[in-house]
Amino acid sequence: xxxxxxxxxxxxxxxxxxxxxxxxxxxxxxIELRPGETTALVGDNGAGKSTLVKVMSGVLxxxxxxxxxxxxxxxxxxxxxxxxxxxxxxxQDLALCNNLDAVQNLFLGRExxxxxxxxFRVRRAECERRARxxxxxxxxxxxALDRPVGAMSGGQRQNIAIARSxxxxxxxxxxxxxxxxxxxxxxxxxxxxINGLASHGLAVLVISHDIHNFVLENSDRIEVLRLxxxxxxxxxxxxxGEQVVNAMVGGKEGVNSAA
Amino acid sequence: xxxxxxxxxxxxxxxxxGGAPPRSRRGLAExxxxxxxxxxxxxxxxxLFLFFATxxxxxxxxxxxxxLLIQSTVTGIIALGLVFVLLTGSIDLSVAATSxxxxxxxxxxxxxxxxxxxxxxxxxILAGVLIGSASGRWITFVGVPSFVVTLxxxxxxxxxxxxxxxxxxxxxxxxxxxxxxxxxxxxxxxxWTVVLVAIALFALLRISHWRGRIREGLAAPLGGQVLLPxxxxxxxxxxxxxYLQGMKGLPMPVILFGALLFALSYLxxxxxxxxxxxxxxxxxxxxxxxxxxxxxxxISAFAIAGGMAAVGGILAASRILGxxxxxxxxxxxxxxxxxxxxxxxxxxxSLFGGRGRVVGALFGALIIATVSNGLNLMxxxxxxxxxxxxxxxxxxxxxxxxxxRFAGSNS
Numbered sequence: 001x002x003x004x005x006x007x008x009x010x011x012x013x014x015x016x017x018x019x020x021x022x023x024x025x026x027x028x029x030x031i032e033l034r035p036g037e038t039t040a041l042v043g044d045n046g047a048g049k050s051t052l053v054k055v056m057s058g059v060l061x062x063x064x065x066x067x068x069x070x071x072x073x074x075x076x077x078x079x080x081x082x083x084x085x086x087x088x089x090x091x092q093d094l095a096l097c098n099n100l101d102a103v104q105n106l107f108l109g110r111e112x113x114x115x116x117x118x119x120f121r122v123r124r125a126e127c128e129r130r131a132r133x134x135x136x137x138x139x140x141x142x143x144a145l146d147r148p149v150g151a152m153s154g155g156q157r158q159n160i161a162i163a164r165s166x167x168x169x170x171x172x173x174x175x176x177x178x179x180x181x182x183x184x185x186x187x188x189x190x191x192x193x194i195n196g197l198a199s200h201g202l203a204v205l206v207i208s209h210d211i212h213n214f215v216l217e218n219s220d221r222i223e224v225l226r227l228x229x230x231x232x233x234x235x236x237x238x239x240x241g242e243q244v245v246n247a248m249v250g251g252k253e254g255v256n257s258a259a
Numbered sequence: 260x261x262x263x264x265x266x267x268x269x270x271x272x273x274x275x276x277g278g279a280p281p282r283s284r285r286g287l288a289e290x291x292x293x294x295x296x297x298x299x300x301x302x303x304x305x306x307l308f309l310f311f312a313t314x315x316x317x318x319x320x321x322x323x324x325x326x327l328l329i330q331s332t333v334t335g336i337i338a339l340g341l342v343f344v345l346l347t348g349s350i351d352l353s354v355a356a357t358s359x360x361x362x363x364x365x366x367x368x369x370x371x372x373x374x375x376x377x378x379x380x381x382x383x384i385l386a387g388v389l390i391g392s393a394s395g396r397w398i399t400f401v402g403v404p405s406f407v408v409t410l411x412x413x414x415x416x417x418x419x420x421x422x423x424x425x426x427x428x429x430x431x432x433x434x435x436x437x438x439x440x441x442x443x444x445x446x447x448x449x450x451w452t453v454v455l456v457a458i459a460l461f462a463l464l465r466i467s468h469w470r471g472r473i474r475e476g477l478a479a480p481l482g483g484q485v486l487l488p489x490x491x492x493x494x495x496x497x498x499x500x501x502y503l504q505g506m507k508g509l510p511m512p513v514i515l516f517g518a519l520l521f522a523l524s525y526l527x528x529x530x531x532x533x534x535x536x537x538x539x540x541x542x543x544x545x546x547x548x549x550x551x552x553x554x555x556x557x558i559s560a561f562a563i564a565g566g567m568a569a570v571g572g573i574l575a576a577s578r579i580l581g582x583x584x585x586x587x588x589x590x591x592x593x594x595x596x597x598x599x600x601x602x603x604x605x606x607x608x609s610l611f612g613g614r615g616r617v618v619g620a621l622f623g624a625l626i627i628a629t630v631s632n633g634l635n636l637m638x639x640x641x642x643x644x645x646x647x648x649x650x651x652x653x654x655x656x657x658x659x660x661x662x663x664r665f666a667g668s669n670s
Contacts, residue, residue: 091548104534109549123471124471125471126475128475
């Protein structure tokens with residue numbers, strides 16, 4: 001029997017270019033995300049990683065290039081269009097409200113409410129039960145539901161931000177530096193969580209600087225950017241950290257081992 | 260030995276709760292920074308009561324407590340509305356001036372235009388709401404700091420107030436019917452009905468929470484979530500009623516304050532709008548990304564503050580049987596403005612937004628009124644009263660900060 005064919009990419013960007021004034025942040029960059037796979041986006045500072053994620057999440061409009069979702073080119077005029085497609089982004093600053101608890105943060109702006117004559121009263125119990133279920137499914141039972149998230153650890157806050165992104169069952173999740181500020185053990189936990197997302201059939205993109213400890217262990221593919229261009233891409237199992245780093249800094253030519 | 264990890268260096272600070280067992284009991288300090296926020300303020304109020312009771316024989320009489328409660332209503336109602344603006348991280352320095360203009364406008368409608376009192380009062384409140392929304396609109400539209408805009412608006416309103424007043428500088432409201440609002444007392448069955456309705460509403464709210472949690476299969480202790488809070492609330496309200504029955508009965512301003520307190524606590528604590536206020540106050544950008552219409556919420560908060568200021572101003576006019584140049588605290592808002600802000604802040608509402616409860620305005624207003632009333636009875640001069648109120652404000656804010664730091668929450 002033949003191995004199952006690769007699933008079609010759910011989100012692909014083709015020939016994307018973006019300039020800020022005279023600075024070419026992205027030049028003819030292409031990237032594909034497939035369901036059930038975690039793609040790591042790596043590159044040195046200024047390689048264009050964040051710019052690419054902002055284009056993918058609809059925050060920035062590219063000067064040139066195509067945005068394809070499920071094989072069709074779609075118009076993207078802002079973050080709302082992208083969210084409507086089922087693409088969620090977890091930004092590096094997490095966008096959490098420290099004075100609100102986990103339940104309130106998870107549902108912020110999307111609360112279930114009573115009818116108008118209750119003044120759109122928040123259905124707290126329903127939100128809390130759903131939040132508990134989602135966190136349980138993600139094996140995050142240790143997060144207290146009714147504590148202000150400002151009193152929680154960095155890892156827990158990161159996990160809540162990720163949980164919020166998948167609460168509404170997206171097809172694609174983009175994570176900007178989810179482990180940048182975390183201790184090693186907390187980063188491992190976040191890595192396990194990200195693996196869980198991919199194994200449930202989501203397409204995941206994660207930006208990370210931590211090649212050796214995080215990227216190689218928690219991704220299926222690695223996309224390397226250098227100076228705003230595609231520099232190389234690898235399958236994570238077939239590459240060493242050294243090779244990835246070389247491709248990032250432009251030492252030896254990256255081995256293009258993907259089909 | 261590893262060079263990268265010299266043994267001398269202390270380990271990097273672990274984030275709080277990192278190694279703690281899951282679902283550890285939440286510390287008292289942390290609970291005090293959220294749902295038990297009112298505890299230090301309530302205890303402070305109790306301490307003040309005990310102190311003044313030992314200093315003056317008159318303090319605990321029905322007549323005096325009646326006065327004290329009524330004294331706190333105008334400041335308290337203005338502070339109630341101000342809480343909404345403070346929660347979003349803004350401030351409204353024009354609330355006192357708004358109360359003055361609304362009261363003068365209402366009086367003009369009654370005296371000069373002969374409008375029926377309910378219509379005049381509705382127009383006065385509407386004026387307050389419009390003033391508040393205009394300030395809010397300007398602040399969100401231009402993006403200027405709220406304290407500058409509302410400082411200017413306050414001065415404008417002081418001018419408008421003088422223009423609205425007749426050449427005598429005063430409208431007399433005696434025998435117009437407006438004075439009945441502050442002068443009405445409910446006794447006997449009517450008073451009991453009001454109190455029982457209040458208890459029933461509070462109980463209904465608690466029960467609906469409790470039933471919701473049972474329906475969703477969440478922990479729902481009947482004692483802690485329904486019986487205890489309802490018992491405490493009922494005991495306090497009935498005690499106040501029994502005390503005031505000994506005097507003239509339940510004063511209408513107090514009933515009005517209670518009703519507004521209930522409605523606005525519900526709005527801030529239970530609804531999607533209230534949650535949005537807290538979110539904006541802590542992290543405006545996060546709120547915007549979550550799809551909250553930040554500008555609309557903020558304008559609504561200013562509208563509520565303006566409306567409540569108008570209610571407070573009209574109540575004050577009814578109490579002192581008229582309006583004059585000094586309605587609304589005089590030029591700049593005077594003591595009325597400062598005490599309204601102080602009431603909210605002493606009640607635990609943060610000036611930096613996102614923290615505090617509406618009920619804090621009640622406690623803050625009561626503390627300010629108690630200090631003023633108690634020191635008066637002790638024969639202490641007015642200047643000392645200002646000093647003590649100021650000290651209490653500083654103490655309250657410092658205590659607040661201490662609790663927050665102890666609870667370990669950032670921001």
